[in-house]
Amino acid sequence: MTRGPGWIEVDVDAIADNIAIVRRELGTTPLCAVVKADAYGHGVDLVLPVLMAAGVDRIGVTGNDEAHRARRLGFRGRILRLRPALREEIEDAASAHVEEWAGGLAHAREIDAAARAIGRRIGVHVSINATGLSRDGVDLHRAGGREEVSAIGGLPGVRPIGVCAHFPCEDEHDVAEGAEEFRAQSAQAVALLGAGADGPLERHCATSYAALTVPASRFDLVRIGAALYGDTSARPGLLKPALRLLSRVAALNVYSAGSTVGYDRMHRTTRTSRLAVVPLGYADGFHRVLGGRAQVLVGGRRATVVDKLAMNTLLVDVTDHPEVQVGDEVVLAGAQGADAITAQDLEAASGQIAADLYTAWGRLLPRRACGAGAA
Ligand SMILES: *Cc1c(COP(=O)(O)O)cnc(C)c1O
Numbered sequence: 252m253t254r255g256p257g258w259i260e261v262d263v264d265a266i267a268d269n270i271a272i273v274r275r276e277l278g279t280t281p282l283c284a285v286v287k288a289d290a291y292g293h294g295v296d297l298v299l300p301v302l303m304a305a306g307v308d309r310i311g312v313t314g315n316d317e318a319h320r321a322r323r324l325g326f327r328g329r330i331l332r333l334r335p336a337l338r339e340e341i342e343d344a345a346s347a348h349v350e351e352w353a354g355g356l357a358h359a360r361e362i363d364a365a366a367r368a369i370g371r372r373i374g375v376h377v378s379i380n381a382t383g384l385s386r387d388g389v390d391l392h393r394a395g396g397r398e399e400v401s402a403i404g405g406l407p408g409v410r411p412i413g414v415c416a417h418f419p420c421e422d423e424h425d426v427a428e429g430a431e432e433f434r435a436q437s438a439q440a441v442a443l444l445g446a447g448a449d450g451p452l453e454r455h456c457a458t459s460y461a462a463l464t465v466p467a468s469r470f471d472l473v474r475i476g477a478a479l480y481g482d483t484s485a486r487p488g489l490l491k492p493a494l495r496l497l498s499r500v501a502a503l504n505v506y507s508a509g510s511t512v513g514y515d516r517m518h519r520t521t522r523t524s525r526l527a528v529v530p531l532g533y534a535d536g537f538h539r540v541l542g543g544r545a546q547v548l549v550g551g552r553r554a555t556v557v558d559k560l561a562m563n564t565l566l567v568d569v570t571d572h573p574e575v576q577v578g579d580e581v582v583l584a585g586a587q588g589a590d591a592i593t594a595q596d597l598e599a600a601s602g603q604i605a606a607d608l609y610t611a612w613g614r615l616l617p618r619r620a621c622g623a624g625a626a
Contacts, residue, residue, distance in 0.1 A: 256530035257498040264622030265493040270305045280469045285476030287313035292613020318347040341365035350374040354387030359403040366408025376413035381436040382429035384419045404444040411444040413453040421460040430468035459483045495585025502528040513558025525570045532563040536611035544600040551588025
């Protein structure tokens, strides 16, 4: 049992099930399982064994730590980086054999320089701006864009292995249009890079949302993150959320009607109220904006966070839940009994995507695995 004020619980069976479901949906399209941001806060050390047991042979990372840990855990498949990396990161990643995301010609030159420093060519996926993210892809509409792609392919330290893009919106129409444009532009890029490539170049642009919503976006590979963890707006109900955020009631007190509650007297009781202290706050990644808005589950029922969150505590009104006692489990995200605080609930309360919250919980709080597959 984890002995902190709060912890996250990762259902490894849910991740295994989600992989199987996504694969069934995809048919024969290969999948790259995305484990960036420490597996979206779920923990590479917990998630990677599940992926390996499922035969996943390709993962996507952002930082080197994820790549090195995957290798230490015995992962022998391909590792693709999903953003442009700094020169030092590229050199440091060489021992893990990371395929780099080439974010334009100037960045590809950094990869080339790193390749010379380590003494061998580095496999790259050349990002193109076909979907209009305008973040790191070469703009093939611009005069000079084609020359840039050719120049990337001509760098001696660069070994082109793919052409990629990333969607700006989770919207079916937007993705469908972007995928069409990617079909045309990736063909151009493949033709421009082909001479420097050892084999056929892989084309890929789909995320979970795109792959599950617009089959025409799948091309040769799909990069699946959110769906593995059961947090995607594509196909509601298809996948199971794998993460819960838990704590316990630390203290319980009764305040008379008309009491003001918490910092800035944000809340005023309208009746005699029973308030539970939960020992988590904004320093634990439960954003302050959730104060007065979020709900939690205690005793299988919903209760509202009434105060403006403190650094390490929050207050829940349990006046209507007389059975609640000190020590009772509180669920701040995920299921308890028949109800669940869903990603949609958190998004409505915070105005942010749920990943903005739970990736921070993963860094800040201890984790434990549950499910039959947990070690
Ligand atoms: C995070 C990421 C993905 C995975 O996206 P999901 O929506 O989580 O499936 C794919 N590609 C890139 C470039 C990413 O950064």
